[in-house]
Amino acid sequence: MPPSAKETEFAQDQGFPSVNGSRRRQPPPKLKKPVPHYRHLVRWNKDKTPESVEEQQMNQDLATLRHIMDLFLNSRMAEAEAMLAQGVVPVGEGLPIPGAAGAGAGAATTTTASEKAAEATAISNNNKDDASSVTSSSAPSTTPSSANKDEKSEKKSASQSSSTGSSKKGGSKEVRSMYFELAKGIIQGLRALVTFDPFEIEAGMKAFEMAIKTADKQRKGSMLGLGSVKAVGSFVVGTIGAGSFKGMTRVQKHAELIYAESTILRSLLSVLYHLDVWMVVEECINLRHAFTIIQGLKSFMDSAESDLKNGKSIDHYQIDEHLVSGVTLSYSLYNIIISFLPDILVKMLQFIGFPSDRDWGMALLSACGDWDPMAPPETAKEHAERLASSANDGIRRQFCDMVPIIFQVIVSSFIPMNHIDLNYAQMINDYNLERYPDSPFFLFFKGRHLQVTSRLDEAVATYKSVQVEEPRWHQLGHIFVFEELMIAMMQNDHDKACENSRQLLKESRWSKCCFRYLTAVTGYERGDQGEKKKIDNLMEKVEGGMQKVAGMNLFFENFCARKSKRYMKEGHLLLPSYDFMLLWNTYDMMPPKVLQKALENISTEVRRLQALLPAKMKDRESQPLAAKDQTIEAFAGGMLGGMFSNKNAIIKDSKVADYENFYDDYCLAFFLQGLVAYHTAFFPEETFNKEMCNLAIESFETVFRYAPLMKDDTYTYYFAHYYKAKIWIHQGRLDEAQTRFKYLLGLSNTTLIGLPGLVGGKGKNSLELFVLLKVHSGLLDIETARVAAANGGASLHGSSIRSDSIRSSK
Structure with missing residues (x-):
């Protein structure tokens, strides 16, 4: 029988x-395999042997690029882009300032490059051109894995004594560096993401294509790509062995890494640009080809680590901090991202050789920065040594730090994750803020940390302190405006929410569909009848602003489009701000005072709707909740049938005059009431609130009772099941919770993936993917709870993480 048909009475006084x-x-987490510490393998040019011109050029490029990246991260984008646009200074044409000769010199550059950068900065202040003017590496579009005969001939004839490529342009030589081209691609790709402009995305793709071509010229001859044939071959055969990399020069190893990274990043932009499902398949082949290179480099470093443990010298392998941070970042991301996919897809990808171990991937990133969540707080001396360590100067080191922070303070807000430690994320972020005090990136992470720990006013103050003055990066500031909008909606500040939503609608290109809807509902919540015509016009345009990614509509845009149709049809919406906040999981962030205010507002609507409920339906509420005739779960095996013994009578008795979607709103109101009560009852590190827990249970059961009569908002039914299962996890009823989750995943149905459709509704709901991700994470919660129970309970007692108290502001 389905879970709710045979469950025993909820034991409300036990287990909590x-x-x-x-x-x-x-x-x-308890890791399944040891984590390598590749940063200990850094051994290059220990004996100060003379370097080739090719290697000297790469060292100089890396030193200059390290300085450029420091400028960019510290909100000096214009200076960084100007220096990057000036291109490479060949070895010998400019005198390196102290430290430029070493690849680990963080802020070093050449005198000539600095002078050119200063000149270019002055020019850029007067010339606000489009994205392609800065990305000087843009080139005609090609496939990432293609290398035609002309390119091979050019490579064979190119000088092997330089790490840069040359091309004739107007009678002069334009020198290219693979690292400079990668940096141009990353900056252009980031601009594409913050603007979501097709022209910016195309420019980013072209920039990565140039990085691919430039790196390809520096790869070892036997490792040359053979286009689609090579990509398909590597897809089938698997990875490249460690021995292939042992015979390479240091520059060739870097070329392989950049070739793979550029292929990955270009593929991701291609999926956004082409909006085609078939393009996803093609890019998956390219991603698999890139992974063979990353896997091979990892195998090479594993072999070097084994040699080091056995007392052998590894100096001849020429491993530097830039290679270490690059391989660590790429291999970790493959593990982490794939782990979020549904089980059936993960197993398919594992079958063809992709890794999937989120905890291990996170630990590998931590090892790159020598971070340990269980280590005692650093002394002043240890902290100074960390800041001064050359091992921290890997060109990708800051990205290795960003990924754990992003997953802890952003991704975990949308998809519940295990082993969250926000103090640990704060420790990493504080270190980077010390290096880059004006960084919009690390300041955003600081604000998010405050936000997810329910310190909303402090979060707003942090967001307001960020100034993105560079016009070309104005869109980056919209991230902060959006977070302020979400906080204003949480705090029921409709005026501030309306102001921010209007700014986003006017200036941002991210999602016109979403911003039109938000502007409309925040104006609607203010209750100003003088704005009704504007609200109506915006609602009519919501659906027209939808866009596709990889041939699919975005779930939150589907949500906005369906709600706007409801408004145009009925002229009203129920609690639209609280309804929308479900998508951003803001209820986890609300402090108790804000939760209490939300409960008051929602309960007012609950009472209003209860007054409209037909008398005959109220009489039915006295009957026990049963699958037979009160819920849609009518058949064995968990199938949702919608067949109850007195169906026609119930439908006749349930009608509410002039309110076609009454039961959608009725179930939504009770679900939101249960959701707020749930978060109040189980607010972290506070006393368990039994009264609120009971209210949550009763509210969810009301949703189950009236779900057969819903027409559109069927997601409330699935979310109610999810949160009731979460209550069972808190109570220790893990088997019941697991049964409920599997029921939602459809594993007991004839469909393997996808939630079962409600007969009264329209099949799939607009938040189906969101529910599935949460349920997938819920199953991991159960697994973790069982392990903890088997070990006698797990806690942080006695641990020495930096533990300034994470308490909410009440």
Whole structure:
């Protein structure tokens, strides 16, 4: 029988802890395999042997690029882009300032490059051109894995004594560096993401194509790509062995890495640009080809680590901090991202050789920065040594730090994750803020940390402190405006929310569909009848602003489009701000005072709707909740049938005059009431609130009772199941929770993937993917809870993580 048809009465007084556990600071995971510390393998030119011109050029490029990246991260984008646009200074044409000769010199550059950068900065202040003017590496579009005969001939004839490529242009030589081209691609790709402009995306693709071509000229001859044939071959055969990399020069290893990285990044932009499902398939082949290179480099470093442990010298392998941070970042991301996919897809990808171990991937990134969540707080001396360490100067080191922070303070807000430790994320972020105090990136992470720990006012103050003055990066500032909008909606500040949504609609290109809807609903919530015509016009345009990614509509845009249709049809919406906030999981961030205010507002609507409920339906509420005739779960095996014994009578008795979608709103109101009550009952590190827990259960069961009568908002039914299963996890009823999750995943149905459709509704709901991701994470929660129970309970007692108290502001 389906879960709700045969469950016993909920034991409300048993199993709950007196004080809620923390979802913000959890024990680190127990890893299935050891984590390598590749940063200890850095051994290059220990004996100061003379370097080739090719290697000297790469060292100089890396030193200059390190300085450029420091400028960019510290909100000096114009200077960084100007220096990058000036291109490479060949070895010998400019005198390196101290430290430029070493690849680890963080802020070093050449005198000539600095002078040119200063000149270019002055020019750029008067010339605000489009994205392609800065990305001087843009070239005609080609496939990432293609290398035609002309390119091979050019490579064979190119000088092997330089790490840069040359091309004739107006009688002069334009020198290219593979690292400079990669940096141009990354900056242009980031601009494409913050603007979501097709022209910017295309420019980013072309920039990565130039990086691919430039790196390809520096690869070892036997490793040359053979276009699609090579990509398909590597897809079938698997990875490249470690021995292939042992015979390479240091520059050739870097060329392989950049070739793979550029292929990956170009493929991701291609999926956004072409909006075609078939393009996804083609790019998957390119991603597999890139992975063979990354896997081979990892195998090479594993072999070097084994040699080091056995007392052998590894100096001749010429491993530097830039190679270490690059391989660490790429291989970790493959592990982490694939782990978020549904189980059936993960197994398919593992079958063809892709890795999937999120905890191990996170630990590998931590090892790159020598971070340990269980280590005692650093002394002043240790902290100074960390800041001064050359091992921290890997060109990709800051990205290795960003990924754990992003997953802890951003991704975990949308998809519940295990082993969250926000203090640990804060420790990493504080270190980077010390290096880059004006960085919009690390300041954003600081604001998000405050936000997800329910310190909303402090988060707003942090967001307001960020100034993105460079016009070309104005869109980056919209991230902060959007977060302020979400906080204003949480705090029921409709005026501020309306102001921010209007700014985003006017200036941002991210999602016109979403911003039109938000501008309309925040104006609607203010209740100003003088704005009704504007709200109506915006609602009519919501659906027209939808866009596709990889041939599919975005789930939150589907949501906005369906709600706008409802408004145009009925002229009203129920609690639209609280409804929309479900998509951004803001209820996890609300402090108790804000939750209490939300409960008051929602309960007011609950009482209003209860007054409209037909009397005959109220009489039916006294009957026990049963699958037979009160819910849509009518058949064995968990199938949702919608067949109850007195169906026609119920439908006749349920009608509400002039309110076609009454039961959609009725179930939505009760679900939101249950959701807020759930978060109040289990607020982290606070006393368990039994009264609120009971209210949540009763509210969810009301949703189950009236779900057969819903027409559109069927997502409330699935979310109600999800949160009731979460209550069972808190209570320790893991088997029941697992049964409920599997029921939602459809594993007991004839469909393997996808939620079962409600007969009264229209099949799939607009938040189906969102529900599935949460349920997938819920199953991991159960697994973690079982392991903890088997070990006698896990806690952070006695651990020495930096533990300034994470408590909410009440």
